[in-house]
Amino acid sequence: MSQIVSKFQELGLTLPACPAPVAAYVPATRFGDTIIVSGQLPSVKGDFSAFTGIVPNQISVEKAKEAAQICFLNNIAAALTQLKAGETLRLVQIQGFVQSANDFHDQPIVLNGASELAVQILGENGKHARTAVGVSTLPKNVAVEISCTFQAIKE
Secondary structure, X not given: OHHHHHHHHHHOOOOOOOOOOOOOOOOEEEEOOEEEEOOEOOOEOOXXXXXXXXXXXXXXXXXXXXXXXXXXXXXXXXXXXOOOOOXXXXXXXEEEEEEEOOOOOOHHHHHHHHHHHHHHHXXXXXXXXXXXXEEOXXXXXXXXXXXXXXXXXXX
């Protein structure tokens, strides 16, 4: 975990607190060395308002990419609550959902916000499989929701 914290500092990022669930679930759960994080929204200290709406009609692709980055940071915050001493994270998969206009087909570009940040933070351990899906609506009217699967590995 200390490698991740150091990388956050190096990149000038702030590690968010683990977001509180918006319904009846836990932010993350661990089974063996697998950590599954519930879908995380682009909330900054509980505020979603900067990242709501349909891409690209109500929120730009660039702003949605920023939302994807925040979702990923919230995924890391949730995953870190499941680590034991001497462990770090390896990203296995990102599942991303983009609230999209019917004729919008660039969901992968939006999700690149999270994928590129994953590699910046985790290096080789940030390379991952990914799903990018367009949907008609998301909780709190947010533009993006991301869920990740991580593996806990020795630091």
